[in-house]
Amino acid sequence: MSEHRPVLIGLSGGLDSLVAAYLLKIQKRQIYAAVVAGTPEGFQEQGDGLFACHQSESRLKLIKKFCDHLQIPLAVLRPREEFQDAVLEPWHAARIELKRPRHCQNCHSFRLQALWRHMRELKCASLATGHFAKLVRSGPQNAVAIHSSNDLEADQSGLLSQLPQELLQVLELPLSELTRKEVVKIAENFELRPPQRELLFGQCLPLNESTKHWLRLNTPALFSPDVEVHFEDSLEAKHEGVVDLDFGALFPTKDPRPEKARIVAGYDPQRKVVELRHPDAQRDQALLISHCQWSEGVDLSSPLKGYLHQGSGLDDREVYVTPRTLGGALVRLSEGEGVFPIGSDLVVFRRRGKNAKVLVTGVVTELAREWPANVVMVESEDEDLSRQGLVALDKDFNF
Numbered sequence: 001m002s003e004h005r006p007v008l009i010g011l012s013g014g015l016d017s018l019v020a021a022y023l024l025k026i027q028k029r030q031i032y033a034a035v036v037a038g039t040p041e042g043f044q045e046q047g048d049g050l051f052a053c054h055q056s057e058s059r060l061k062l063i064k065k066f067c068d069h070l071q072i073p074l075a076v077l078r079p080r081e082e083f084q085d086a087v088l089e090p091w092h093a094a095r096i097e098l099k100r101p102r103h104c105q106n107c108h109s110f111r112l113q114a115l116w117r118h119m120r121e122l123k124c125a126s127l128a129t130g131h132f133a134k135l136v137r138s139g140p141q142n143a144v145a146i147h148s149s150n151d152l153e154a155d156q157s158g159l160l161s162q163l164p165q166e167l168l169q170v171l172e173l174p175l176s177e178l179t180r181k182e183v184v185k186i187a188e189n190f191e192l193r194p195p196q197r198e199l200l201f202g203q204c205l206p207l208n209e210s211t212k213h214w215l216r217l218n219t220p221a222l223f224s225p226d227v228e229v230h231f232e233d234s235l236e237a238k239h240e241g242v243v244d245l246d247f248g249a250l251f252p253t254k255d256p257r258p259e260k261a262r263i264v265a266g267y268d269p270q271r272k273v274v275e276l277r278h279p280d281a282q283r284d285q286a287l288l289i290s291h292c293q294w295s296e297g298v299d300l301s302s303p304l305k306g307y308l309h310q311g312s313g314l315d316d317r318e319v320y321v322t323p324r325t326l327g328g329a330l331v332r333l334s335e336g337e338g339v340f341p342i343g344s345d346l347v348v349f350r351r352r353g354k355n356a357k358v359l360v361t362g363v364v365t366e367l368a369r370e371w372p373a374n375v376v377m378v379e380s381e382d383e384d385l386s387r388q389g390l391v392a393l394d395k396d397f398n399f
Contacts, residue, residue: 005125006030007172009072010115013059016130018066018192019183020174024128025070033067034075034118035060036111038083046210052199053107062194079114086110091205095215096223098267098274100247100343102363104202108159116167128172132180133157134355135173143296144168146358148349151179152314158347161293161361207246215243223269231262231276242267242274248341251276265342279339286332287340288324289362295350298359306359308338309347316352321360329360340364 009021011033024031037055039047047054055063060076067074087107094101112129119127132154134147146161146168160168175183187193205211219241229237229251239245251262262276298304300323308315308331318334331348340346344364349356 006032006122007126007128008032008034008115008119008122008124009128010111010130011035011063011067011074012053012130013055013063013194014130014197015187015192015194016132016175016183018130018194019186019190020128020130021066021070021072022186022190022192023174025072031070031072032075032122032124033063033072034077034115035063036077036079036114038077038079038087038107038111038114040080040084040088048198049208050199050206050211051107051204052104052197052201053111053204059195066192075118077114077118079110082114083107083110092215092218094247095243096219097269098242098245098247098264100341101205102343104204105159105162105345107204108201109162112163112167116170119170126170126172127167128174130175131156131160131173132175132178133160133173134176135160135168135171136357144171145295148309148314148354148356148358149175149179150177150354151181152354154180155309155314157358158309158345158361161295161347161358207244212244216241219243225272227267227272227274229274229276236262236276239274245274247343250279283337283339285337286330287346288328288330288365289346289360290328290365292323292327292329292360292362294323294360295358304359306348306350307352307356308333309349314349314352314356319348321348328365329362 007024007029009017009024009031011017011021013035021031021033035055036053037060039051039054043050043054048056055076064074087103087110090106091101091103094103112127115127115129132149132151133156134149136145136147138145143165146157148157149155160171163171178186199206223242225241227239227242228235229239236251245251245264247264247266249264251264253260253262261279263279264274265277266275267273268275294300304321304323306319306321308317308319317336317338320332320334322330322332324330331346342364345361346364347361348359350359351357
């Protein structure tokens with residue numbers, strides 16, 4: 001990055017991006033700032049309770065006061081129609097089809113793309129953010145590799161791995177060598193105390209009465225009929241509408257016993273049937289991922305050893321990744337089993353620990369062959385094959 005050309009810092013109003021801006025100012029960089037306020041007009045009044053990225057007028061005033069203090073020019077970007085198309089419409093479509101929405105991932109990419117376009121308009125050399133991750137550049141023309149940060153609990157390398165290379169090439173991460181505790185300490189030294197948000201990343205558009213009302217108003221009657229709810233092909237209940245259900249969530253029941261717990265697992269629009277599964281049905285030793293983003297230079301001709309990154313922090317579970325066609329891959333745990341909700345994001349690193357290179361990111365998808373557990377009851381009348389009981393299944397999907 002050229003330190004003589006200006007840098008655009010993307011501000012969310014949160015502590016991390018404000019500290020990143022302060023660090024750039026200390027380096028005497030020429031700085032511009034921008035904040036993306038994309039919440040559509042109809043959601044402004046309840047925006048703080050619906051979107052983790054919502055920029056209320058009071059929060060925008062605080063960001064402006066911060067920029068005035070540091071003498072940083074600030075632009076407020078309001079791509080509300082684009083937000084509707086890129087974030088709300090896919091979320092609405094996923095709810096109609098009873099799939100796991102990816103609105104926060106879509107929103108993250110949308111906001112970074114908006115900042116990138118503004119950076120180019122200003123003719124800045126780079127775009128800076130407050131993400132916790134590391135960018136590794138082996139040369140000016142080579143692809144940027146994403147590595148985990150020094151804080152595995154706060155690490156956001158999986159999110160950044162989903163961005164295009166043209167954006168990663170100009171991205172700058174002032175917090176890349178810091179931990180969250182160190183950032184909090186810096187904020188205290190600078191007396192930065194931004195207000196806490198109501199929602200965290202991943203909690204946007206909760207299925208409350210407000211969002212249910214919006215869904216009912218905006219969903220055509222064809223897609224919101226009363227539905228039957230089935231468990232193992234048997235009718236369990238009737239429900240007023242598929243948009244009122246969350247994929248992967250527990251289905252409401254009056255029976256508190258664990259063996260009666262059910263999760264929402266799918267929707268058949270032809271039969272108007274919602275399918276339920278027992279929570280243990282998600283345990284498996286292997287899974288398929290789609291929408292794969294591979295690290296540059298990865299040899300896709302043979303299985304690759306890696307380590308899971310699921311949720312916050314690195315999970316030290318060893319896996320083997322076998323690339324498949326059409327952007328998919330088989331991820332096999334070397335031992336044990338895990339719960340991998342369909343539609344959730346999965347990140348595999350090359351090794352354990354800090355500064356680990358991202359190998360592949362993807363979305364957990366349906367198994368090629370579904371089994372409710374890792375064992376099956378078998379019986380045989382053949383004397384040579386006489387056996388009865390639970391037998392472990394081969395999860396290679398090729399038998």
